[in-house]
Amino acid sequence: MSDRYEDSLLYRIRHSAAHVMAQAVLEFYPDTKYTIGPPVENGFYYDFEFSQPVVAEDLEKIEKRMRQIVAGQHKFEKKVISADEARQVFKDQPYKLELIDGLEKGGLDEYGNPLKEKPEISIYQHDKFTDLCRGPHVDTTKQINPSAFKLMSIAGAYWRGDEKNKMLTRIYGTAWEKPDELKNYLQMLEEAKKRDHRKLGKELEIFFFDDEVGPGLPLWMPNGTIIADELENLAKEMEANAGYQRVRTPNLTKEDLFLRSGHLPYYAESMYPPMELEGVKYYVKPMNCPMHHKIFGARPRSYRELPIRLAEYGTCYRYEKSGELFGLMRVRSMQMNDAHIYCSEEQFESEFMGVVGLYKKYFELFGIEKYVMRLSLHGKAGLGKKYVDNERLWIKTEDMVRRAMTNGNVPFVEVEDEAAFYGPKIDVQIWSAIGREFTLATNQVDFAVPERFDLKFVNKDGQEEIPLCIHRAPLSTHERMIGFLIEHYAGAFPVWLAPEQVRVIPITDGQNDYAAQLAAQLREAGVRVSADLGAERMNAKIRGAQLFKVPYMLVIGPNEAAAGVVSLRMRDGFQLNNMPVAEFMARVQEKISTRSSQL
């Protein structure tokens, strides 16, 4: 038995639940046009075109009716029919007719993607409901547990996922084999909400957005700035060790540069509109690469210098559409852990895998385990539009990346039509707390732009050669990385990243002097520390420190002050009483300098 989701009982339950939902919906709204309703991760959805507005409050009655239908223990019966018979069955259903046409003529699947073989056309029937469907389904509705599914939300979705098409109404549901699994899933969603970076970011005073500043333009508060600075220090250290050189470039450039780079022809949609002064157009940069290319091209280069690795934590601006913004994970101003590696074709594999190695070091340091490396390929239809129009070079560089990853024994998946406009890339996909997928790090090959910039180096034989360029951002942008890390750690950052590492808590104001002196001593040693000298009870102060997820609390009363020691309470509740100051100092410094994940 295969362990593919598509072959599982759960998949069939969800697929069947989608049909049951469609039946209930059609009973309530008989002139609804129904489209497709597949299983997805954790559940299913079905897309409808309603003739009247259907809102979230309506889900309850639909769900109730679904339970009645399920209780009827109806059989799911498959029938293979001809296209013409199918047209007869669905004569009043325009979307189904379009699907039938796709299946028959173009060999298109339900999403509009081409199929290799012409599929058979089948319908599934249960109770009084018939759907065009290739299955599979459960045998009877008896297998759908009425206490293990729930309708979740209502949303808009384009027919066939194309924004040029009509917007349909999508109803999402979740379904499981057993009621307990549903309960666990709902509980998990609640937990996820608690670690949502938008909530924690505000609570922990890391960042915020202001209406007058603008959507997608985060303001970093002191706590967030510490985290960003620490990440930057980490990157600089790692990149220095890996032979990178640092550069700095302006945030603004003339139109000419982005015409040459190809950003204006291929990327203008994501760029802020130009500002014009004295008849010259200037653009805010959406990427740093064109400037780095200029630095590479500033003087003749020899093969002896290669690879040249230029790094910059560059600030870029991209005009993301308003509905696409999402907390820190999708913003309009961002600081990228950017670098461009210029190398020869022979050097490509080791350079590319060097970057992959860097990723892995970072992921190990942060304890990031749930991620997928994705080889993002071009899409044939996008050549000349989304992608540089040179299919031969696309295929060649895609092969180079594939070979490098395979040789390096790094598992990856391949996805078409996800490349950058200038070349294929390895994207590292991660998931936000609420389950949304994002590209965190990226490692891209550029076979097109160096030529446009007339970049070259002189090889051993005295001939001019065009270098390859690798664009890479293993630590992503500060925005997405920190958004991700907030959720990854649920706000409880390791000591080296924690905005406040130690909080000194005197029990009575008789220890305020000792507390202040301790804090000064720690601060002197480079530790981020504060002393809570307020008038509250010690209990309230501890609570305050816990809520801010400060890793170490030093509780000091008359005894500690007299003995010149500290009582250490850690964020996880663990206590070590009467610790000599020097011992605590050594502990903190060790955790910081090794970037330990332990307290």
Added chain:
RNA sequence: GCCGACGUAGCUCAAUCGGCAGAGCACCCGCCUUGUAAGCGGGCGGUUACGAGUUCGAUUCUCGUCGUCGGCUCCA
């Protein structure tokens, strides 16, 4: 950008049918002198996102704008 929902104090949330806008926390001022997640009292804080409209009267109803959220599209 598109579909839908939402927007009340710094934060979390109340306010019946359209009838004087409220609580807790935070903040400030006192009192208490405290042993590992909230001591007590008082005070400050609002153009109910913004702009129109309906009404004797709008937080409440209607329209528009802005923003946020759930998705779609798109992406580091």
